[in-house]
Amino acid sequence: xxxxxxxxxxxxxxxxxxxxxxxxxxxxxxxxxxxxxxxxxxxxxxxxxxxxxxxxxxxxxxxxxxxxxxxxxxxxxxxxxxxxxxxxxxxxxxxxxxxxxxxxxxxxxxxxxxxxxxxxxxxxxxxxxxxxxxxxxxxxxxxxxxxxxxxxxxxxxxxxxxxxxxxxxxxxxxxxxxxxxxxxxxxxxxxxxxxx
Numbered sequence: 136x137x138x139x140x141x142x143x144x145x146x147x148x149x150x151x152x153x154x155x156x157x158x159x160x161x162x163x164x165x166x167x168x169x170x171x172x173x174x175x176x177x178x179x180x181x182x183x184x185x186x187x188x189x190x191x192x193x194x195x196x197x198x199x200x201x202x203x204x205x206x207x208x209x210x211x212x213x214x215x216x217x218x219x220x221x222x223x224x225x226x227x228x229x230x231x232x233x234x235x236x237x238x239x240x241x242x243x244x245x246x247x248x249x250x251x252x253x254x255x256x257x258x259x260x261x262x263x264x265x266x267x268x269x270x271x272x273x274x275x276x277x278x279x280x281x282x283x284x285x286x287x288x289x290x291x292x293x294x295x296x297x298x299x300x301x302x303x304x305x306x307x308x309x310x311x312x313x314x315x316x317x318x319x320x321x322x323x324x325x326x327x328x329x330x331x
Contacts, residue, residue: 143237143329144228144254145170145322146302148247149262150292152273154308158262159241161315168326169236173227176202176211179219192224210242210249223250237322244295251301258325260318261302265309267292 149155163170176192178199187193194202199220202208211222223240231238237258240250250257264270270292274285299305304321308314 142228142232142254142256143326144240144250144257145237146240146242146247146250146257146259147262148242148244148260148295148302149308150264150270150295151288152270152277152292153262153264154273154311154314155241155262157311158308158314158318159239161311162318162322163239165315166319166322168322169234170239170322171231171234171236173223173231173238173240175221175242176208176224177219177221179217179221196220209253210246212243212245214243222246237326244298248298248301258304258321259302260304260306260321261299262306262308262314263296263299265307267296 147155147159159172163172174188174190174192176194176199178194178196179191181187181191181193185191185193199211199222202224203211203222207224207226208222209225209228211220213219214221223242223246227240228238240246242250244261247259251259264273267289271285271289274280274288280288304318306314306317
């Protein structure tokens with residue numbers, strides 16, 4: 136695979152509760168560059184209303200292991216000690232590039248570091264909340280996780296924040312519109328630099 140830096144890859148990471156999902160939806164809609172959201176693969180079962188190939192590629196353990204063995208993953212890991220595997224298929228990059236777009240990966244820090252090793256010219260953005268107190272408030276406001284999972288996510292977030300300086304850009308998601316606007320400016324500048 137050519138790694139000339141001409142490939143367009145955007146990596147967005149940030150702790151749970153930092154607003155990644157909402158931000159991604161806004162960026163895909165409003166950015167002036169073509170963003171093709173990468174669909175992650177997972178071994179966890181689909182939740183109600185989730186669609187195979189749209190929300191995730193839902194794979195059996197055997198399918199996932201087979202793809203790992205064949206080098207089909209750009210990155211993969213077990214997430215939050217859940218017993219479920221998650222990963223980014225290399226074919227998702229190709230899908231984006233075939234559409235003359237940027238492959239837009241919303242992945243955790245562990246996966247992002249693996250992508251950075253393979254594609255040092257990737258545009259990497261770390262999204263964080265204004266404070267750890269705000270992060271915890273957002274996490275609890277979801278009302279979807281047990282206390283033990285919240286504590287685990289808080290500990291993970293603390294570790295992830297220590298790696299934010301490995302990213303090319305750090306954006307504070309205080310106001311959604313401001314964060315979207317800041318990232319749109321970054322993406323436009325990166326697009327112009329690649330086309331120069």
